[in-house]
Amino acid sequence: MSSGKPVTLRQMRSGDKGKIIEVQGGPGMVRRLDALGIRPGKKIIKISSMLMRGPITVQVGHTRVAIGFGMANRIIVETE
């Protein structure tokens, strides 16, 4: 069971829930993520990850989003 320590989205286990605490990236990346509802303070659930450093599928609000591996590595989440 996870205990509230911050991990990257990539490190999260599939099925785990958490809250986004930071998005580490340039303004372009932050804006793109924000437009999809991915921003600090939002609850996020990790659905699955693809083999070989493929995209990671998450659920934010009622939306499913696929995020590239590199970006997912820079989204910091506090797990429940």
Add this chain to the structure above:
Amino acid sequence: MQKSDIKKILLIGNPNVGKSVVFSRLTGVHVIASNYPGTTVGYSRGFLKFSGETAEVIDVPGTYTLEPTSEAEKVALQMLESGDIIINVVDATNLERNLNLTLQLLEKGIPMLVALNIWDDALHQGIQIDLKLLEERLGVPVIPTVAISGQGIKELVASIPLARAIQFNPQTHDQRWATIGNIIEHVQQVTHRHHTWRERLGDASVQPLTGGLIAAAVLAGTFFIIRFIGESLISYALDPLFSILWTPVVLKLSEILGGSGFFHATLIGNITAGELNYVEAFGLLTTGLYVPLAMVLPYIVSFYLLLGLLEDTGYLPRLAILMDTIMHRLGLHGYAIIPSLLGFGCNVPAVLSTRILESRRERFIAATLISIAIPCAALQAMIFGLVGERGFQYVVIVYGTLFIVWVVLGLIINRFARGFSPELLIEIPQYRLPPWRMVFKKLWMRVYGFLKEAMPIILGAVLVINLLYFAGVFDAIADFTAPVITGLLGLPKEAVTALVIGFLRKDVALGMLAPLSLTSGQLVVGSVVLAMFFPCIATFVVLLRELGIIGMLKATGIMITTALLVGGLLNLIL
């Protein structure tokens, strides 16, 4: 600026909210799919009659925000300037995120109303929305709709005169989200719900193992269904139509024209011993009609039917996720699978749609790979027709070779091209069963587009070929290029005419190989080289526009070299 009398209604909303379905419900038969001038982002225009007036309805490209993060969003922002009324299509199952755009639109001060779409799914998911309160907070009419079934559309149209432009003060980014958070708190309640089977299937489609299996099944199924529909249309409808109704007419005409002479050659072509072979005759009324209508059209119909279904059920983004890692090895983004799939219909919209990719480098790689290795439906129809006759294994060799070229060339270009390929970031829509009405409307638009654009070119190509034959131009070219054609590729020198005509139309060009009595191996080499060698004129024009002159020259160089190399290799092997 002069304002026309017809009011412009803009349908604006996030991607995947069902805007196109709302659009299709509002407009009649006369729909025009266009490209926004200066860019290649598509939008549709149609007309709506309500309370005695006619208004123009425009389906604006999906956008998440008015602070543009992509080409499509820049276009949407520009289009706002010429709108009279806005219908903001909102996804009721994603209210919070959708309201971001809604608030930004309200700040613009254009008369507006909100269509709260996918209302049925919201109810199923246990989402309850207080409509009256939402209307109050937003200050504009909010109409619940279920566009795919048509519910709420009448009310929506009736509410258009009630669209209001309100005073909404501009807010900062953070203020806006705070406002939205506040609205949601009061307006929306979510009760517990179970996972529907659709959601389970949706998630399974992106897990590595189940997703891979599903993808394999979908792609294989799609391929076989396309073949089945295409071949059925040919065998049961179009071939009989031509042989029973048209052949007697042509033979009679042949008699009247005396069996030879300029008009006979142009209109009817070569008939041997009273037997009409539509592919080899090469007259305007024979090959000119048969190739597009009885060989290509059936596959255009079946391909676009399946593509439309893949698009509208929401499967393609999931395919993009599965393919993303592999595509990155080729220098592409998972989403590039979509232009690539489009290429199997026609390379022109495929190359145009590479605009959805964000880096120049990706666009170059995707466009080049599409023009080299992805055969359009017209060419494929001919491959099935002509090469298929010799045995299905030869068709497999042709496709297999093209696929290997796609992968290997992608790997190579990825190694050497400068620039970057950005990461995947896409929303995954829920699986939906698209309404048949919409599927067929889309299909009709694409088929009609094909007929309108391709027919004249095909007829023109047949005419030009006949004229050039008469003038002896082909003989001259054939002699000149013989060393390469015969030496390297193992084809008779006359085959070069097919390559030349390939510049006009690839389907007609492949047909030119038919009367040359080639061995099956030679036919395979001919088909592969033809597919890869040089784009048809339509694709050429679009490539030039998208890649610029230098890009085009690079791409062309790659095409010609690769085509000859691969052709030569195949010649050795087969």
